[in-house]
Each structure stands twice: as C-alpha cells, then as structure tokens.
Amino acid sequence: MNKILKIEALGFPWKTQDPFLFCAYHRDEYPKGNSQMGVDSDLLKGRNIGQDFSVNENWRMYHGSSIPGFPYHPHRGFETITINKEGVVDHTDSLGAAGRFMAGDVQWMTAGKGVQHSEMFPLLNENKDNPLEIFQVWLNLPSYSKMVEPHFKMLWNEDIPVINHKDSANKITTVEVIAGRIHSVKSLDATPNSWAARTENAVGVYTVKMEVNAEWTLPKTNSNANRSIFYYKGETIEIEGVKIDAKQTIEALAGEDILIKNGASDSYFLILEGNPIGEPVVQHGPFVMNTQEEIRETMKAFGKTQFGGWPWKQREVAHPRDKGRFALHSNGKEEIK
Template sequence: MAKVLKIRELGFYWETLDPFLFCAYHQDNFPKGNENLGPDAEFLKGRITGNDFTKKDEFRMYHGQKVPGFPGHPHAGFETVTLVEKGFADHSDSLGAKGRFGNGDVQWMTAGKGILHSEMFPLVHQDQPNPLVLFQLWLNLPSRSKKVEPHFKMFWNEDIPVEHIQDENANKIQIKLIAGKLCKNKALAPTPDSFAAKAENHLQIWRISMEANAKWKLPASSASTNKMLFFYSGSEIEVDGFSIEAGHSLTLNPAEEVEINNGNEAAEFLFLEGMPINEPVVQQGPFVANSRNEMMEVINTYQQTQFGGWPFDEYEKVHAKDAGRFAQHADGKMEYPPAK
C-alpha cells in the first residue's frame, strides 16, 4: 500500500485534517524594539497597520498597531496550541489571566464556551533583532466539549519531553513531544477538557529535527487516524520514493511505517496525528460550531456578554520589557519556568 497519500505545497495557513482545523506558521525577522516593545516608526511606513499581513522588511505587524500580533479577540468551540520556538508571545485574556512565553514554550488553551484573549509579539530586545518562529494549531472539540469552561496551561520548554535518537551513521534526530508519546517518553498532560486528554483519541503533536543525511522511521499507528508531516525547513527529503523539497506537507498512511531520508541540510518538521471527530464543522471567523443554529447562539452570546469583557487597559496588551517568562492564571496563581 502507498505510504504517502498526498503531497501539498505549504501556504501561510497550513491545511490540516480532522481533528485539526488548520495551522498558522509565523516566521518574522523583527527588528530591534523601542520603548513600547514595537518597531520604530520608520518600519511602519507603507503598512496598513491593524491589518498588515504583507511581509515587508522581513516581518508583518498582523493586527497590531504599535506592537506586532493579535490584539484582544474572541474564540469559542475549539482549542489553540501555540508553539513559540523563537521569540516571545504576550498573552492576556478575559478571565484576567496573562503571561509571557517563548523560546520553546507551548501554551495549550481550550477556548470551550468562549474567551477573549490577545497574543502580542513583544520586541523585548532593544539592542538586537527579535526573530519570531511560532506555530498555532487550531484543534477542534467534539460537540460534547464545545461549552466547557475555558482554560489554559503552560508547557515550559524545560519540562517538555524530548526523544533523542541516532541513526546507523550516528546522525542525530530529535523529537519534541507536545502531545502523545514515543518510545518511553510521554507528553505533558493537556488541559482537563482537551480532546488530547483521552488516550483513545491518539493525538500526537511532535516537533522533529533531523541532522543532514539523517534517516529515521516514523512509526506506524492506528489505521483509523489522520496523519500529516509538515516539512517546513531544510533542503530535500526522500520518502517512499518521492523527493520532496521543503515547504510541503505529506498526508501519510497511518498503518504504515515511513522512513524519512534527509538531504544535505538540517531539516525541521511538524508532525500531527489524531482520530477524526467526524462531526459537522461550521466555522465563522474565530468561532467553531456544529450547525448554523449553534453558530448563531455563540455569536449572540458573544455580542451580549463579550465572554466576560476585557479587564485590561488596552486590547494591544504587552507586559513589562523585563517581565521574563511567566503565567498568571485566573485565580491569581503565579507560575514560572523551572530554575535552570
């Protein structure tokens, strides 16, 4: 049987399979920051600030006016899993929670019945550039979980399990486990009502790094899952007789072991797998429901309640330059990465 079912070129938004909705990949070479943690005014000339998705001077402002990012906006009916490999993200939400995470950290947020949050990308360094590499996955929720209480959890980089492998020629492969398990390693527990919290959903989110010329076999799994590999950085790989350049996704046969033969440059991948939810998906902007009637209910709730309203002084909320990595939860509990 074929091991590679489909090969697709990657765009800004990466097309995914059920239970995932899509993946947004952000790679921006932000300049030095100013006192407001944004770029100097010279970099804002010629941009439509507030809706800037054109990569000018190697970065975008997205919906930010002074600081790049996504000011306060709503979500309901799904989960966001945000991997910040380089740079930082400042989180604030309608529950009064806030935090700064980055340089390998992951935030897992179950939006459930509805939450407002902001995701800003502070340029904390004023003496050097502020590169950003960020993935945000939208993970659907089954109908029974679409109205759970919103909740977020931090996976600090220091705590995330990593599997280290060497091939027969001592080339190194590294697999960072955001969700799922591999060999003797198991990912951290997600939020309590997450789709990933049930083992039978076989949810896997891995960040894979391979040295030049490395070979590795992606293991077979349940024949019922959807399985995708996103090759976003490197030169070329060979999989099941196909030569594939970076910038492509591969839909894989879940029941087959698949060998990845890397080319002459280091390569980076995002791997996703999960049991399909197999329910109708009605998406309107930041809301996901199972029917038009349910969508209207979500929109009406948001219009009437604003999901609790915005407790901060501005929607484009950033934290102090020297705040460091932290999370303050809705109950006031403070959390920090583990000490080195």
C-alpha cells in the same frame, strides 16, 4: 504499499486534517525594538498596519497598532496550541489570566464556551533584532466539549519530553513530543477537556529537526488516525523512497511506520496526527461549532456578554520588558520560570 497518500504545497494557513482545523505558521524577522517594545515609526512607512499579512514582507505587524501581535479577540468551540520556537509571546485573557512564554514553550488553551484573549509579540531587544517563529495549531473540540469552561495551561520548555535519536551513522533527529507518544516517550498531559486528553484518540503533535543525511522512522499509530507531515524548512528529503522538496505537506498512513531520510541540509517538520472527531464543522471567523444555528447563538452570546468582557486597561497588553517567563491563572495561581 504506498504509504504516502497526498503531497501538496504549503499555503497560509496550512491545511490540516480532522481533528485539527488548521495551522498558522509565522516566521518574522522583526528589527530592533524601541523604548515601547515596538517598531520605530520610520520603519512602518508603506506598511498597512492592522491588516498586514503580506507574505512578501520579512516581518508583519499583524493587528497591533505599535507592538506586533493580535489585540484581544474572541474564540469559542475549539483549542489553540501555540508552539514558540523563537521570540516572545505575551498572553492576557478575559478571565484575568496572563503570561509570557518564550522559545521552546507551548501554550495550550481551551476556548470552550467562550473566551477573549490577546497575543502580543513585544520586541524586547533594543540592540539586536527580534526574530519570532511560532506555530498556532487549531484543534477542534467534539460537540460534547464545545461549551466547557475555558482553560489554559503552559507546557514549559524544560518539561516537554525530547527524543534525540541517533541513527547508524550517528546522525541525530530531535523530536519534541508536545502531545501523544513516540515509543515509550509520552507527552505532558493535555488540557482536561481536549480531544487529546483521551489516549485512545491517538493525538500527536511533534516538532522534528533532522541533521544532514539523518534517517528516522516515524512509528505507526492508530490506523484510523489522520497523519500530516509539514516539511516547512530544508531542501529535500525522501519519505518511503519518494523525493520531496521543502514547503510541502505530506499526508501519510498512520497505521504504518514512515521512513524519512534527510538530504544535504538540516530539515524541520511539524507532525500532526489523531483520530478524526467526525462531526460537522461550521466555522465563522474565531467561532467553530457544529451547526449554523449554533454559530448564530454564539454571535448573539458574544454580543450580549463579550465572553466576560475585557478586564485590562489596554487592548494590546504587553508585560514589562524585564518580566520573565510566567503564567498567571484565573484562580490566582502564578507560575514563574
């Protein structure tokens, strides 16, 4: 049986399968930060700040005017799962919630009926570079959950289950179980209204690192699920005997075990799988609904309410340099790490 269904090159953003909408992967080698946690003006010359997504640059300022990141913007009808591998992300939203999360942490946000949020990448280090590596996965919501109350939660690095699989040659494969289950290892709970909150939907989100020449088998899950393996860093691997170069997406059967053999360098993957929602998807920028009429209603609602407005003084909110990892929720509860 051919367990590999499709192989194609990674683009930007990464193409995903239902129930996911897409994945944006960012790797930016930011320089030393200045006193405002941004980039010195002489390094900004020649860059189209506010629109700079050039894949030819080793760092991109995105839409921030001084600090890298994304000033406040709206979402409705889906979820974001932001996986931080390196660097700093500062969150604020229209509900009055805020947070800072760092390497290994994951933020899971249900936009539901509508929320605005800001995601900034303050450059805390003044004496050394500030690399940033994040994935932002967009996970769709079924029609019955499109208009739920917005919600966010933190999956802290210390709490996320990790598997260190040792093969017969003592080579290690490390798997972070962000959503779903690998054998007996179960993830932390998803947000309450997520498609991933129901185990029968078989949603899995895993990040994987394989040592040189390591072997690991991705176990089978629900045969109705879609499964994508994003091989974003490394040299070559073999999946079920097929040699594959890095920077490829591999779609594979979810109802079969998938044997992966690594090559001569460490290899890194993001794996997304889950039962499809199977509903029409109509997207207009940051809004994802089921019909064009719902999109028009969403645009009217945002124009009228601004999804609660913006309670912060700045469009680009960065927390103090000496602030550690934390999450302040809209109900006033604060988590400090």
